[in-house]
Amino acid sequence: MIGSAPDGEKAVSSMFGHHRGGPTVLRIVLGAQLRRLREARGITCEEAGEAIRASHSKISRMELGRVRFRSRDVADLLSLYGVADQEERSAMLALAERANEAGWWHSYSDILPGWFEVYIGLEEAASRIRAYEVQFVPGLLQTEDYARAVTLLGHPDAPGHEVERRVGLRMRRQSLLSGEDPPHFWAVVDEAALRRPLGGVAVMRRQLEHLIEVTELPHVTLQVVPFHLGGHAAAGGPFSILRFAEPDLPDVVYLEQLTSALYLDKREDVDDYLAVMERLCIDAEPATRIRDTLGAILRDL
Numbered sequence: 001m002i003g004s005a006p007d008g009e010k011a012v013s014s015m016f017g018h019h020r021g022g023p024t025v026l027r028i029v030l031g032a033q034l035r036r037l038r039e040a041r042g043i044t045c046e047e048a049g050e051a052i053r054a055s056h057s058k059i060s061r062m063e064l065g066r067v068r069f070r071s072r073d074v075a076d077l078l079s080l081y082g083v084a085d086q087e088e089r090s091a092m093l094a095l096a097e098r099a100n101e102a103g104w105w106h107s108y109s110d111i112l113p114g115w116f117e118v119y120i121g122l123e124e125a126a127s128r129i130r131a132y133e134v135q136f137v138p139g140l141l142q143t144e145d146y147a148r149a150v151t152l153l154g155h156p157d158a159p160g161h162e163v164e165r166r167v168g169l170r171m172r173r174q175s176l177l178s179g180e181d182p183p184h185f186w187a188v189v190d191e192a193a194l195r196r197p198l199g200g201v202a203v204m205r206r207q208l209e210h211l212i213e214v215t216e217l218p219h220v221t222l223q224v225v226p227f228h229l230g231g232h233a234a235a236g237g238p239f240s241i242l243r244f245a246e247p248d249l250p251d252v253v254y255l256e257q258l259t260s261a262l263y264l265d266k267r268e269d270v271d272d273y274l275a276v277m278e279r280l281c282i283d284a285e286p287a288t289r290i291r292d293t294l295g296a297i298l299r300d301l
Contacts, residue, residue, distance in 0.1 A: 024121020026099035028065030028249055030092070034074075035063040037081040051080045066118070069096040108169045111162060115261045119254055124176060128243040130277055131187045135238070137194070137207060138187045140174055141214055141222070146207040147171065149199030177220065186221040188280045194224065194297050201301055208298050215290050223284035224293050241273055 038048055038059075045056035052058075052073040061067045074096045078089050105112060105120045112120075123129065131138050136150055147170045151163050158166075177185060194211075197204040215222050240254040253264040253273045264270060285293050 022103040022121060022124060023099050023101050024065065024103065024118065025125040025244070025246065025249065026065075026095060027067075027069065029246060030069065030095050030099055031063040031065040032249075033092075034077060034081075037083065038063075038077070041081050043080065048077060048080060052076050065099075068100050071096055104172070105169070108165065108172075111165050111169065113259075116256075118263065119256075119261065120173065122242050122252055122254070123173065125244055125246075125249070126183045126242040127245040128184045129186070129240060130243075131185075131238070131240040132189075132277065132280055133187065133193055133238050134190045135193055135196070136198070137189065137211070138185075139170055140177060140185055141187065141211060141220075142170060142174075143203070143207050143210045144171060145203045146199055149203060153198075177214075177217070182219050184219045184221070186223075186281075188223045188225060188277070188284050190225045191227050191297075194294070195300070197301065205298060205301055208294050208301075212291055212294050215287075215294075221287050222290050223281060223287050224290070225280065225284045226293075229283055239273060241270070241277060 038045075045059040048059045049056045052070075054073070058067070062069065062073070071093055074093055075089070078092060083089055083092070103121055103124070105117060109117075129140075136142075137146060139147070142150065144167060147167045148163065151158075151166045151170075155163065155166065176182060194208065198207075211222060214220050238256070242252045242254065244251075250265045250267070251270045251274075253262075253270055255262040255264070264273070
């Protein structure tokens with residue numbers, strides 16, 4: 001149980017009232033709490049699914065925060081799990097309502113696939129984001145013209161207004177780094193991504209200049225994996241690791257594919273990727289030399 005009467009609502013509010021990000025976080029944390037309540041009663045996913053007239057897979061999705069919460073379902077589960085105190089029930093149901101609110105990215109739903117909508121919500125909530133990129137400058141550090149060139153590569157037949165919508169979405173995401181209490185963003189980028197003149201030389205020059213500017217921010221760290229290193233630990237491709245201040249949220253590894261994405265949160269998987277990231281950071285050029293590294297690439301353009 002989260003708390004006991006009459007402090008149940010206060011305890012729930014304390015847990016959820018000062019979170020980073022929006023509904024994605026609330027769904028994940030609320031789902032985790034429902035899972036703990038279920039396990040504490042020794043109830044299986046199948047039994048919980050029967051209580052809400054659904055399958056065990058829906059219970060799993062709810063507990064992972066991957067679906068919206070119906071108030072009736074939450075109420076029935078709370079009854080099944082023995083949560084009888086009315087204040088505690090009311091607080092949990094209110095959280096379910098908040099978890100169903102639309103994030104700012106909902107206005108881009110016409111161009112935003114569901115698998116990436118999850119990532120934006122997690123990105124908004126993260127206190128630390130670490131990323132490795134092979135082919136492109138990380139999205140959070142792209143200039144508008146560079147982002148447009150990347151978009152046209154992935155959507156060569158898209159009409160102009162759709163391209164601009166996609167670029168606008170990427171620019172809106174970047175406000176994360178300029179807002180209050182921004183996350184620490186630490187990116188490791190392969191040198192090839194910085195030497196490939198995507199969008200033309202002028203666009204790439206401005207992109208490199210922008211990277212020099214943005215690395216002045218105390219919460220942005222950038223390292224480059226040089227060509228002369230040869231092979232390295234992350235030969236498998238790009239990935240991101242997101243960490244959250246909320247204790248109920250585990251680290252998440254994000255692996256983007258062509259038309260979908262993988263989200264890994266099992267401890268052993270996350271530990272493997274963290275180890276790879278640490279080796280990358282050791283092998284890459286030190287962050288303290290980033291201005292010199294970017295300046296040298298600029299002179300070569």
